[in-house]
Amino acid sequence: xxxxxxxxxxxxxxxxxxxxxxxxxxxxxxxxxxxxxxxxxxxxxxxxxxxxxxxxxxxxxxxxxxxxxxxxxxxxxxxxxxxxxxxxxxxxxxxxxxxxxxxxxxxxxxxxxxxxxxxxxxxxxxxxxxxxxxxxxxxxxxxxxxxxxxxxxxxxxxxxxxxxxxxxxxxxxxxxxxxxxxxxxxxxxxxxxxxxxxxxxxxxxxxxxxxxxxxxxxxxxxxxxxxxxxxxxxx
Amino acid sequence: xxxxxxxxxxxxxxxxxxxxxxxxxxxxxxxxxxxxxxxxxxxxxxxxxxxxxxxxxxxxxxxxxxxxxxxxx
Numbered sequence: 008x009x010x011x012x013x014x015x016x017x018x019x020x021x022x023x024x025x026x027x028x029x030x031x032x033x034x035x036x037x038x039x040x041x042x043x044x045x046x047x048x049x050x051x052x053x054x055x056x057x058x059x060x061x062x063x064x065x066x067x068x069x070x071x072x073x074x075x076x077x078x079x080x081x082x083x084x085x086x087x088x089x090x091x092x093x094x095x096x097x098x099x100x101x102x103x104x105x106x107x108x109x110x111x112x113x114x115x116x117x118x119x120x121x122x123x124x125x126x127x128x129x130x131x132x133x134x135x136x137x138x139x140x141x142x143x144x145x146x147x148x149x150x151x152x153x154x155x156x157x158x159x160x161x162x163x164x165x166x167x168x169x170x171x172x173x174x175x176x177x178x179x180x181x182x183x184x185x186x187x188x189x190x191x192x193x194x195x196x197x198x199x200x201x202x203x204x205x206x207x208x209x210x211x212x213x214x215x216x217x218x219x220x221x222x223x224x225x226x227x228x229x230x231x232x233x234x235x236x237x238x239x240x241x242x
Numbered sequence: 243x244x245x246x247x248x249x250x251x252x253x254x255x256x257x258x259x260x261x262x263x264x265x266x267x268x269x270x271x272x273x274x275x276x277x278x279x280x281x282x283x284x285x286x287x288x289x290x291x292x293x294x295x296x297x298x299x300x301x302x303x304x305x306x307x308x309x310x311x312x313x314x315x
Contacts, residue, residue: 218304222298
C-alpha cells in the first residue's frame with residue numbers, strides 16, 4: 008500500500024470517526040424569536056477526531072438558510088469572520104483561525120456569533136449546515152454538520168413567537184398553516200410557566216403539571232395546537 | 243411666659259431621648275439577642291414560610307385572564 012493511499016485511508020477513517028464525534032456543533036444562544044434581528048451563537052464544543060487523534064478547529068463556515076436577512080458577523084477570539092455573498096445576499100459566514108493560533112490539541116471551545124433577522128416562522132425549527140475544518144498533517148479536513156440524521160446532525164435553531172409581555176401573560180393565536188405538535192410543546196414553551204387552551208393546560212414543570220392534573224375543571228393539554236387556536240402563555 | 247416655658251418643655255421632651263428602644267416596634271433592632279425560632283431568618287433557613295400554592299390546586303396566578311369564561315364555555 009503506497010503512502011498516499013495510507014494517508015487517504017487515515018483520512019477516510021478519520022472522517023468516519025469524526026462522524027461519531029463526542030459533541031455536535033450546536034446553537035448555544037438558545038431559541039430565537041421569529042421575525043426579529045438578534046444574535047445567534049454557534050457553540051463548537053470539539054475539534055476533529057482523525058484516526059484516534061484530536062485536532063483543534065481551524066475554520067468554521069455556517070451556511071445561512073433562506074429567510075435570514077441582515078446578516079452581520081461578530082469578531083471572535085477564534086478568528087476574523089468573512090461574509091460570503093451571492094450578489095447582495097449573505098449565503099455563509101466563515102471564521103478562520105490564524106495558523107499561529109491553532110492549538111496543539113483539541114482543547115478549545117468556541118462561540119461564533121452572527122446577527123440576523125430570523126424568518127417570520129414561529130413554531131418552527133431551522134437546521135444550519137456547518138463546515139468544520141481542521142488541519143491534519145498540513146492538509147485541510149472538513150466535517151460537514153447538516154440535516155437531522157443521527158450521523159452528523161446540524162445545529163437546530165428553534166424559532167419561538169414574539170412576546171408582548173416577557174414576564175407575564177401573552178395571548179397568542181396559532182398562525183394559519185401552523186401546527187404545534189404535542190411532542191414539540193416542551194421545545195417551543197420550554198421557559199413558559201404554563202400554557203392554556205381553554206381549560207386545558209400544559210407545563211414543562213413537573214410540579215405544575217401535577218397541579219394541572221389534580222385541579223378540578225382543568226385537563227392536561229396533550230394534543231397538537233392547530234392553526235387558529237387561541238392560547239394564553241405565562242412566562 | 244408660663245405658656246412659653248411649657249411649650250419649650252414639651253419640645254425638649256418630644257425631641258430628646260429616642261434611644262431607649264422601648265417604642266414597641268417589632269423592628270429587627272428590638273429582637274432579643276438570643277431569640278428562638280420566632281426570630282427573623284432568611285428563606286433558606288425557613289423554607290416552610292415560603293409562599294406555596296394550595297395543595298393539589300393550581301394557584302390563581304397561573305390561571306389565565308379568561309379562565310372563568312373558558313369554564314363557562
